[in-house]
Amino acid sequence: MLDAPAVVAPVEGRTRRPPLRRPPAIVLVGLLLLAISLGLQHRVLGAFTTSTIGDVTGDPDLFGWWLTWTPWAILHGENPLVTHHPLGVNAMWNTTVPLLGVLLSPVTLSAGPVAAYNVGMILGPVVSGVAMAAALGPWVQRWSARTVAAVVYAFGPFQVAHASAGHLNIVWAVLPPVLLYLVHVLFVRGTDTPYRTGALVGLLFAAQLFLYTQTLALCVLMLVVTAVVLAVRFPSRVRERLPGLVRAGAACVGVFAVVCAYPLWLILAGPQRPMSTIRDPLYGVTDLANVVVPTPLTAARLVPTGFADTMRANVGEQGGYLGPAILLLVVVLVVTVRSTPLRLAAAVGLVSLVLSLGPEIVVADHGTGFPMPWAVFTEVHLLGEAEPVRLQVVTALCVAFVLAVWIDRIPTVPWLPGVGLATLATAFAVLTWLPADAYGAREASTPAFFDHAARHLRSGDVVETVPAVTSVWDGGARPMRWQAQADMLYKIPGGYFIGSDPQHPVLIEAPVSAYQQGVVEVGAGNPLTVAPADAAASLRASGVTVVVVVPETGVDTDAVRSWTATVTGDPGSQVEDVWAFRL
Template identity: 55%
Template sequence: MLDERHVRLPLPPAQRRGATAGWYVLLGTAYLLGSLWLQRRVLADPAGLLIGHVTADADMFAWWLNWFPFAVTHGENPLVTDWMHWPYGLNAMWNTAVPLLGLVLSPVTAAAGSTAAVNAGLVLGPVVSGLLLVAALGPWVGGTGRGWTARAAAGALYAFSPFHLAHAIAGHLNLTWSVLPPVLLLLAHHLFARGPLRRPWLLGALTGLALAGQLVLYTQTLAVGVIMLVLTAVVLALRFPGRVRAQLPGLVRAGLACVGVFLVLGAYPLYLVLAGPSRPRSAIRNVHATGGDLANLLVPTRLTALRPVPDGTGEHLSGHIGEQGGYVGIALLALVVVAVAVVRSTTLRVVAVVGLLSWVASLGTSVVVLGEYTQVPLPWLVFAEVPLLSEIEPVRIQVVTAMCVAVVVALWIDRMPLDTPATLVGAVSLTALALLSWLPADAQEVRPAPVPAFFAAGAAPLGPSDVAEIYPRITAAWDDGAQGLRWQAASGPAFRIRGGYFIASDPDDDVVLQSRWNRYQVGAQWVADGKNDPSDAYTAAARRELADLGVTAVVFVPGYAGGDEARALAWTRRVTGDPGTPDGGVLLFRLPASAPVG
């Protein structure tokens, strides 16, 4: 007679669903509390502080999160706009416009403003990403009673990985929502791991839907996801060559469905990427300078609590801290090696191989060690001259590496040998040390995000037909250069602006990240720096130039530019011929009437 102590009796479907839902609620709550603790500094004023203090990207995200609901409710095109970088405008698909998050976070934007929406997104992104990995591991993990523990640990590792910590402190909202890799992991199970495909058209359609969603979230992650999915298929084909013939017909049908759904749903965004207005006409970055640092594999940054290297070592890594998310560490590397050697699991070994390949790809086109470029070529060099793919920043492929590490840990916890006291102690000790090695440090940052009352009250004297020049000038400078975007967004936006922080082109430049200096802004900077007053001829030329650019008003915001603001203010009066009207902490200067915008 069977001993029921050794038999896993199936629960009734309702009980199983209830238990599963309970686990997701528990894990979602735990991950959310962890994310809130890391970002607790912003809770003091979610609408007046911004998470991250490495780049100006959070200000840019605040603009775009505000733009999407505004555009939809005001009959504007949410993917093309001239409300920034007037009159040339912007192509949202060449910017980190995150329209999908604009939709998801629109209730927060409507209730508390886009600054609060950015903060909410940076808190929630890792939580959602971690929960999706927990879901994706369902088919792979659960052969023992340790299944939910394994999935919970993997979800936490992924959610609070060095990759997500790095991009949170940089304000990279798009990269903290790393939802596509777990979704593709789940789809890979159905596409590659179950023999001849059942319902290939449906699977292909779901894959196309996932890719289309990522297209309007962040295009780089889409490209990386497709590359890694194809790479996974190649690894499996090399591992199981005898199964290729049986699998191929179903995969072809799934591929056709995937491409069809993706092209239908993504037709307009794809058009904007390939042939849309204001797209860059040359490379937007140097691909050879966007790889990860080899040393980052073993050298953590200050965002990791346990740092087994001398203090300050991480400061020598290439790039800035927001792109230094490739830390794995000795303990987790040891666990991966032991898991591959001990656990008899093809899945585990394939994931480890894909993780290794993704890590090599993340290093870019040549080896860099502690900031030193060795010129040793790497495989990513193949993509350096490929259109569109050359725009990928390979360092961001670290997200795939982080997920693969988390998956290996889950499979290890689920299947690690515990049959003797010695193996139990060894396995548990190694696992605990590995998990602790990714413990986040209490090092996330916030910065003030004030909005002058003029903008917060809706900038009533200005309307959609106005084009404003804001002083201080809006730039791509990381140190508060883009705060004017946040001000304009807070006003509604009520008016268009000449400046901005973006990726675009114009008639004079193949690639621009900020509007060109005009004579007014040059003169303002000149006098603020203590130089002699510009001549009357230059002043007249500055006035004509503003008129030619369609500028109808200058909004002078004191207290933010530095230098001699009194002289910059006097220069503004000379150029506009207007003494200026104080209003809500700014001075508004009207220019002579020009042709209306519209």
């Protein structure tokens, strides 16, 4: 007979505490990513409601407006996808982020649009990195390798570049890692429940549609590319997987079409949609020089800081840096490591990089005329409006995947000194992607008049502001922030939006009115070329009831006040820190 187990009596006066449980590894990864994100964005932490993340203010103010508009519209029974502006805005043709508008609404409603935007910018890379670590599960066993991949993906050159430009919709790069996991479920492992899996994918695509349509289009394109690459590599499995994929695809399309029927109608036939090409197809492309030349947002640089200014687009779109060390490491791994997933990821990454170059190769902002595969898509409806430069997110994902698979294998290298050399070489390559402490933070205060708008304006007022809303990247959208800060109490006659009107097939901002033309002229001390009657008529045509002049440095405010008084017939009055004129 076995002896009964000994029972250890508790020490008198003490209570035995249960052993502490270690948090799940994915939680620790998330906390690490959050700490990195907060560290990189430390400049806003002391002024969270009066400064915005990024080196410019245009897009941060735009996103703050949309984060306010979505919950406001829902709570007031308005259509969140078509704005209440006098001219109207088709939200599905703009960077609306309604999904984030709902998720961040507690912050927006309690702390305001600036705080909500900053929270979104800090959490976007964190959630994206966590998704990356989780998606690597089928291929990578060690959490150390998955953590490195998560950090590389969340804070690599692509994410750093778009964070500097305030692109809230892009730093939430969650879809690519989720699709990486779905590649395993649908193409590699196969699924016993294709209809349910396809329906879930349809819901996932619907969520991305309400985050950023361009990412959805580009990721679906790369999902097709990945399927082709796998079919070429494993032709014998195509017949086995095809029936399940067809069923899953049908369920995906069906669920997506039902859930997104109205937003799809807005995109294809809705009001105020652009009636012509929005942008030059050669602008939003990867400059080939950027593949090996970093911007000042990367810590390790062997080129002069100003060299980035010679590359195509702005620094916010110059996230295609791979660098000689990463390129060499990936090539060596593809040749020497016997890993089919690693090689397939490298192949998909190469395709995404080539497609991101756009319709022709551009080097240091010079078009070479050398045609590239993306030229095929420039004539495809809707997809031709996408900026191929943003396929860099897939390239970054593939680099992170390759690194994770390799780091997971390093401890198994049989030659001990080889383990050390491999670790050092890999660490050096990864550190070449280390971001510099260069994230900007811009002042984003609001005149007191708008903070207390309910005291001075009536519900339903249409307010023309001086300065006007423009698409100028730095400062142009400030009046939109002021309106958001005023909790959408009033309307504005224009904005920094993509749309159209009967006279303009494409608009990025409202056309300059006769009144605003006069403001520009008198504010700069130039002769007037606009009659006051025409300026007054332009205000009435937009339904303006109040003009608010915000004094600015470098503008003759007295002249602008005199002009506004003449146009409105109201001498105006100083209200807190602005001048108000009621028509």
